[in-house]
Amino acid sequence: MNESEEQGVDDAVEAEGLVKHYKSRAGVVEAVRGVDLRVRSGEIFGFLGPNGAGKSTMIRMLTTLLTITSGVARVAGVDVAREPDGARRRMGVALQEAGLDPRQTGRETLVLQGRLFGLSPQEAAARAEELVELVELVDAADRRVKGYSGGMKRRLDLATALVHQPEVLFLDEPTTGLDPASRLTVWDEVRRINQLGTTVFLTTQYLEEADALCERLAIIDDGLIVREGTPAALKAELRDRLHLTGEPTLDDVFLDATGRTRSRAAGDVQEVTA
Amino acid sequence: MTAWVLGQRALREAWRTPEALVPTLFIPLFFLVVVVGQAGKIFPAASTGFLKGQGYGAFQLPASLLLAASFGTAALFLVEDIEGGYFDKLRATPIPRTSIVLGRLIAEVAKGLLIATLIVLLGLVFGITIASGVLGFVLLVGLTAVWSAVFVGFMQLIALKTRSAAATNSGGLVFFPLLFLTPNFVPRDMLTRPMEVAASFNPVTYVMEGLRSLILEDLEWSAILPAFAVAAVLGALMLALNVRMIRRYD
Numbered sequence: 174m175n176e177s178e179e180q181g182v183d184d185a186v187e188a189e190g191l192v193k194h195y196k197s198r199a200g201v202v203e204a205v206r207g208v209d210l211r212v213r214s215g216e217i218f219g220f221l222g223p224n225g226a227g228k229s230t231m232i233r234m235l236t237t238l239l240t241i242t243s244g245v246a247r248v249a250g251v252d253v254a255r256e257p258d259g260a261r262r263r264m265g266v267a268l269q270e271a272g273l274d275p276r277q278t279g280r281e282t283l284v285l286q287g288r289l290f291g292l293s294p295q296e297a298a299a300r301a302e303e304l305v306e307l308v309e310l311v312d313a314a315d316r317r318v319k320g321y322s323g324g325m326k327r328r329l330d331l332a333t334a335l336v337h338q339p340e341v342l343f344l345d346e347p348t349t350g351l352d353p354a355s356r357l358t359v360w361d362e363v364r365r366i367n368q369l370g371t372t373v374f375l376t377t378q379y380l381e382e383a384d385a386l387c388e389r390l391a392i393i394d395d396g397l398i399v400r401e402g403t404p405a406a407l408k409a410e411l412r413d414r415l416h417l418t419g420e421p422t423l424d425d426v427f428l429d430a431t432g433r434t435r436s437r438a439a440g441d442v443q444e445v446t447a
Numbered sequence: 448m449t450a451w452v453l454g455q456r457a458l459r460e461a462w463r464t465p466e467a468l469v470p471t472l473f474i475p476l477f478f479l480v481v482v483v484g485q486a487g488k489i490f491p492a493a494s495t496g497f498l499k500g501q502g503y504g505a506f507q508l509p510a511s512l513l514l515a516a517s518f519g520t521a522a523l524f525l526v527e528d529i530e531g532g533y534f535d536k537l538r539a540t541p542i543p544r545t546s547i548v549l550g551r552l553i554a555e556v557a558k559g560l561l562i563a564t565l566i567v568l569l570g571l572v573f574g575i576t577i578a579s580g581v582l583g584f585v586l587l588v589g590l591t592a593v594w595s596a597v598f599v600g601f602m603q604l605i606a607l608k609t610r611s612a613a614a615t616n617s618g619g620l621v622f623f624p625l626l627f628l629t630p631n632f633v634p635r636d637m638l639t640r641p642m643e644v645a646a647s648f649n650p651v652t653y654v655m656e657g658l659r660s661l662i663l664e665d666l667e668w669s670a671i672l673p674a675f676a677v678a679a680v681l682g683a684l685m686l687a688l689n690v691r692m693i694r695r696y697d
Contacts, residue, residue, distance in 0.1 A: 239697050259541075266535075266536070277459065286540070333536065
């Protein structure tokens with residue numbers, strides 16, 4: 174029996190007691206303090222949390238980009254620390270920065286990505302053609318990325334993450350900085366990718382995004398998971414626990430889970446006057 | 448194989464940024480013209496034994512070639528990759544970490560071959576001859592290109608450690624002492640004793656003497672082999688340190 178079978182095929186992402194400590198000049202920073210998590214195959218899973226809560230650290234550990242201080246993480250059944258290359262073949266990664274080379278064209282970017290995942294030049298070219306159609310960048314495919322809009326870069330970044338047809342797609346704040354129209358386009362892409370059978374693990378700061386896209390979600394705060402469940406279940410739990418008369422929003426769940434209040438959150442925003 | 452694929456990407460990057468490539472050719476030629484203009488009369492070809500019958504420009508050409516090999520622009524492109532997130536995208540692919548380093552070094556060797564060939568050809572136009580013949584010419588540009596990869600390897604270490612363009616640029620200034628603590632104006636046996644000791648500890652000295660030997664003499668393996676040995680050993684060291692740093696990159 175191989176490792177995948179032992180872990181069960183239903184879990185696309187698993188974390189057990191995941192911990193990340195950084196050494197800094199001020200001492201040891203405990204960015205993630207023991208996270209247990211399971212994401213089922215085929216779902217869109219949202220990972221929420223305030224700034225600095227540990228979202229990006231978690232996604233970087235799961236995608237082999239950060240070493241793990243302790244605990245175990247598996248993606249598609251493969252231990253990311255023990256078999257990083259095996260895990261990388263099963264996952265696609267689109268990080269916050271839309272990591273693209275501005276001097277390459279969209280097509281060159283996709284062909285190169287395909288070659289790095291072992292495709293022949295012909296296979297990589299054919300796959301690039303499929304992907305520019307999927308993310309609707311056919312007309313811009315032979316232009317340099319430098320001239321792309323923010324939304325186009327995000328869609329190209331998504332396409333690069335899909336070159337090798339991964340089982341799990343990690344998206345770190347995929348719509349941060351996008352205008353509302355581009356955001357809706359990325360949502361459509363994410364849904365379409367998921368319908369094709371790819372599990373999606375996304376972090377976001379936008380609760381409406383999590384509500385619109387995610388079947389289940391977890392909220393991390395101060396390096397620990399503080400809520401986990403479907404959006405409907407989390408709202409129902411809050412309504413019942415606080416005996417609310419109206420239906421709470423995901424914002425209310427988030428604020429309750431992270432110990433923040435609306436007035437405190439509003440206080441974080443400084444009004445700028447001329 | 449993946450190293451070559453990444454090397455092609457790095458070459459496209461260089462080709463599409465000519466403004467980063469032009470100074471690599473222009474500054475070393477400027478340096479050659481200025482030094483020969485200032486010191487050429489002190490060392491007349493007819494009465495200066497160490498010139499082996501050539502002008503002072505032939506003696507100075509290795510310093511210009513080494514200067515051309517010390518720009519390390521590839522390391523600055525690496526910082527751009529790190530800052531822009533493309534480096535993480537590469538790290539998330541199942542390729543050997545060696546390929547990530549080698550890709551840029553392969554491109555640097557190719558760029559080094561082009562730049563060194565252009566500088567030497569321009570030298571030929573102005574009367575410098577390559578005494579070691581066609582094989583010597585090939586070894587001359589080859590050694591320069593390999594040295595440029597060694598230097599970029601060093602600058603990439605700074606880039607990976609600091610992730611900062613400013614720090615990488617500043618770190619690259621180490622080429623000044625490395626280039627000038629050498630017998631760059633006169634042969635090593637004519638240096639003052641402290642300078643001779645310093646030059647003897649500087650690996651660049653052996654590369655410079657190898658390059659100079661290829662220009663002024665027939666194939667003199669006692670000077671050529673140490674130059675290639677220094678470049679090979681330091682090249683292997685830089686590769687190993689780069690790979691180690693990428694593996695530990697958090």
